[in-house]
Amino acid sequence: MIWLTWRQSRTQALSGAAIVLLILAGVALTWPGLTELARTSGFTACQADCQDVADSFLAQAGDTAAAAVYWAGIAAMYLLPALVGLFWGAPMVARELETGTYRMVWSQTVSRRRWLLVKLAAGAGAVALLAGLTSLAMTLWAEPIDQAYGNRIGPIVFAARGLVPVGYAVFAFVLGVTLGMLLRRTVVAMAVTLLVVALAQVASPLLVRPALAQPETSTTAADFDRLQGLGIGGNDAHVELEPSVTGAWILSNRVIDTTGDTFKGPVDPAECGPESKQGMGACKEWLATQNLRQEQVYVPQERFWALQWREFGILLALTAGLSWFCLWWIRRRLA
Amino acid sequence: MIEFHLDARSGVAPYMQLIQQVRHALRLGVLNEGDKLPTVKEVVAKVAINPNTVLKAYRELEYAGLVSARPGLGTFVTRTLGNDSVAHQPLRKELERWLTEARAAGLDDESIEALFLSTFRRFSEARA
Amino acid sequence: MTSALETAGLTHRYGRRTALSDCTFDVPAGRVVGLVGPNGAGKSTLLQLACGLLAPTAGEIRVLGARPASGSPRVGFVAQDTPVYAGLTVAEHLRMGAHLNPSWDSGLAERRVSQVGLDRAQKAGKLSGGQRAQLALTVAAAKRPDLLLLDEPVAALDPLARRAFLQGLMEFTAEQGVSVIMSSHLVADLERVCDYLIVLCESRVRVAGDVEELIATHHRLVGPRRDPADLGGGRAVVEESHTDVQSTLIVRSSAPIDDPSWQVDRLDLEDIVLAYMSEAAAGRLRVLEGQR
Numbered sequence: 001m002i003w004l005t006w007r008q009s010r011t012q013a014l015s016g017a018a019i020v021l022l023i024l025a026g027v028a029l030t031w032p033g034l035t036e037l038a039r040t041s042g043f044t045a046c047q048a049d050c051q052d053v054a055d056s057f058l059a060q061a062g063d064t065a066a067a068a069v070y071w072a073g074i075a076a077m078y079l080l081p082a083l084v085g086l087f088w089g090a091p092m093v094a095r096e097l098e099t100g101t102y103r104m105v106w107s108q109t110v111s112r113r114r115w116l117l118v119k120l121a122a123g124a125g126a127v128a129l130l131a132g133l134t135s136l137a138m139t140l141w142a143e144p145i146d147q148a149y150g151n152r153i154g155p156i157v158f159a160a161r162g163l164v165p166v167g168y169a170v171f172a173f174v175l176g177v178t179l180g181m182l183l184r185r186t187v188v189a190m191a192v193t194l195l196v197v198a199l200a201q202v203a204s205p206l207l208v209r210p211a212l213a214q215p216e217t218s219t220t221a222a223d224f225d226r227l228q229g230l231g232i233g234g235n236d237a238h239v240e241l242e243p244s245v246t247g248a249w250i251l252s253n254r255v256i257d258t259t260g261d262t263f264k265g266p267v268d269p270a271e272c273g274p275e276s277k278q279g280m281g282a283c284k285e286w287l288a289t290q291n292l293r294q295e296q297v298y299v300p301q302e303r304f305w306a307l308q309w310r311e312f313g314i315l316l317a318l319t320a321g322l323s324w325f326c327l328w329w330i331r332r333r334l335a
Numbered sequence: 336m337i338e339f340h341l342d343a344r345s346g347v348a349p350y351m352q353l354i355q356q357v358r359h360a361l362r363l364g365v366l367n368e369g370d371k372l373p374t375v376k377e378v379v380a381k382v383a384i385n386p387n388t389v390l391k392a393y394r395e396l397e398y399a400g401l402v403s404a405r406p407g408l409g410t411f412v413t414r415t416l417g418n419d420s421v422a423h424q425p426l427r428k429e430l431e432r433w434l435t436e437a438r439a440a441g442l443d444d445e446s447i448e449a450l451f452l453s454t455f456r457r458f459s460e461a462r463a
Numbered sequence: 464m465t466s467a468l469e470t471a472g473l474t475h476r477y478g479r480r481t482a483l484s485d486c487t488f489d490v491p492a493g494r495v496v497g498l499v500g501p502n503g504a505g506k507s508t509l510l511q512l513a514c515g516l517l518a519p520t521a522g523e524i525r526v527l528g529a530r531p532a533s534g535s536p537r538v539g540f541v542a543q544d545t546p547v548y549a550g551l552t553v554a555e556h557l558r559m560g561a562h563l564n565p566s567w568d569s570g571l572a573e574r575r576v577s578q579v580g581l582d583r584a585q586k587a588g589k590l591s592g593g594q595r596a597q598l599a600l601t602v603a604a605a606k607r608p609d610l611l612l613l614d615e616p617v618a619a620l621d622p623l624a625r626r627a628f629l630q631g632l633m634e635f636t637a638e639q640g641v642s643v644i645m646s647s648h649l650v651a652d653l654e655r656v657c658d659y660l661i662v663l664c665e666s667r668v669r670v671a672g673d674v675e676e677l678i679a680t681h682h683r684l685v686g687p688r689r690d691p692a693d694l695g696g697g698r699a700v701v702e703e704s705h706t707d708v709q710s711t712l713i714v715r716s717s718a719p720i721d722d723p724s725w726q727v728d729r730l731d732l733e734d735i736v737l738a739y740m741s742e743a744a745a746g747r748l749r750v751l752e753g754q755r
Contacts, residue, residue, distance in 0.1 A: 341655065346731065376634055376638055379633035379634055379636070379637045380630050381630065382630075383630040383632075383633050383656060385495050386636055387495070
């Protein structure tokens with residue numbers, strides 16, 4: 001059964017491995033240069049107030065091949081789940097149902113459940129291995145870059161580092177198998193798998209991850225020297241301050257008044273209005289007298305691994321649920 | 336060794352056809368005492384019929400005392416049928432004379448055959 | 464001897480469509496059974512129930528004395544259109560069989576492949592219909608099952624390939640003493656090779672029995688017009704047609720017909736099967752004649 005599974009999916013397995021090897025090669029080739037750059041730019045040795053050093057390191061790294069590897073790595077971690085779901089998962093059972101070969105293989109001395117179990121286990125194992133290797137390499141390799149950006153917990157990079165990509169890849173694979181089994185048409189299953197995986201990847205940072213992360217809220221006196229944006233139209237005003245927390249995933253950042261509502265004006269037209277002659281400075285001073293505060297809801301970067309485990313756990317639970325469903329379905333319903 | 340063939344449209348049961356073919360071969364001297372009949376496997380592989388049909392035919396032949404099965408070796412002819420070469424010589428001579436007369440009377444091959452068959456049939460029916 | 468296939472009230476529905484209803488029969492082991500019926504009669508459903516690919520909606524089915532389950536080492540199945548893996552070579556199919564079946568007979572498989580002239584290195588997707596059927600049969604046979612189920616194995620084959628397939632099948636049957644159940648919508652395909660027949664029509668079993676017995680007990684009676692009910696006990700009318708003066712009946716009767724007013728003809732297997740197949744249609748016809 002293991003031989004058959006290998007024989008039937010070796011093309012997909014080898015092309016998947018080739019893509020992963022390509023990324024790993026890029027990582028290996030640029031690794032010494034990146035480490036060297038982090039050292040020479042002074043970023044590695046930097047202990048405090050590193051923003052300028054970090055910026056210079058990033059600017060220099062941006063001119064090397066490492067930049068391409070960095071973006072390719074993130075793209076790969078997002079595409080890998082979709083690809084394995086599409087090309088490994090969806091056809092695995094659907095193609096057998098479509099071509100009728102299931103009737104041949106199920107009349108060998110192997111139970112349907114074992115047949116599916118081996119396929120699921122071998123497929124999921126291979127997917128986890130490939131995704132795990134890539135993610136491990138990318139996570140270690142990109143550590144100085146992520147540190148310099150301070151965005152490892154940010155919604156984009158988060159799902160391309162650590163355990164979460166492995167979770168998505170395995171989930172997408174089993175999802176593909178399940179949909180293939182239910183829809184019984186390879187192409188339809190592929191399309192639906194792509195749609196669901198993409199939806200999950202988009203919905204997760206928007207809806208699920210904030211709930212998992214238990215974000216923290218900090219409310220501080222508004223410092224209008226950090227004013228980032230100011231929009232005034234008539235009596236209404238929109239005030240935006242630069243976030244004060246660093247390296248965190250900021251979910252919301254607003255200026256509130258004493259009642260706790262978002263500050264929307266009104267502003268004193270004499271100080272902040274278009275007829276104000278003193279310009280921005282006067283408006284800032286006026287705002288500073290309004291008793292406004294800055295409220296930030298954020299996930300601190302120390303939560304990175306805890307959040308990784310939680311999201312990975314959820315994906316794993318979904319994978320297990322789908323697998324269980326497949327094994328039940330193949331026995332009870334399919335034929 | 337002989338080869339079997341089947342006529343699907345003859346209306347004769349397949350096992351009967353096999354028996355007739357063996358008897359025919361015995362009568363013509365194609366098969367002689369001690370000769371081996373094809374194995375069941377060989378027959379079915381050749382004519383694509385049910386093995387039980389062949390077994391049944393061989394069983395009937397065995398009952399008739401024409402062949403005997405030696406386990407592990409095969410089925411062998413134990414007796415031949417109607418060794419006609421000597422005994423039938425006078426009959427053959429007479430038939431040849433009749434055929435010459437029929438030709439002389441102006442009958443063609445088809446008419447001779449029809450005449451023979453219809454007479455033979457009437458004769459058989461009268462006997463039955 | 465145990466039965467090869469035994470059913471009681473076997474029924475299968477796909478959603479609302481009934482594919483098989485209330486089938487009860489018992490096929491002895493060691494036979495080559497022909498399962499005959501028009502397309503859509505439920506032949507595939509019956510065979511897939513027998514190899515455990517389907518589960519019955521109602522009723523009982525026992526194969527070699529046990530509840531059927533897919534993955535049984537004792538039952539081999541060659542599905543309709545003889546599916547094979549297009550991307551795998553002939554040799555890889557044999558390797559698959561060897562991996563998936565503890566009872567695999569690689570000698571038999573190799574012998575058969577050579578005998579039917581299959582190229583081991585050829586991809587199965589490039590084989591002709593006949594070669595594909597031979598490959599599927601080889602894989603099913605080398606498993607050394609006690610019961611071999613074949614679903615319309617020769618339907619898509621040309622006459623030469625058909626003959627070659629049946630030759631191979633019969634050779635294997637003679638060699639291994641295996642029970643065979645094969646379906647076809649044409650009796651002619653099965654006539655020579657089967658010694659047991661099941662006629663399936665409109666999801667019901669019309670007749671099941673030993674071929675010789677069927678031939679011995681079915682007669683065509685032609686005589687002056689009369690009511691078939693006069694025939695007497697032990698006789699069942701399978702098909703009847705009447706003109707003003709004449710009645711033609713197809714009758715199943717264990718006792719000889721000695722009424723001299725009937726002209727009694729023997730029937731071949733095809734006549735018998737056709738008579739049963741048109742039984743339902745004849746029922747409708749009878750109603751029409753009654754109205755006329």
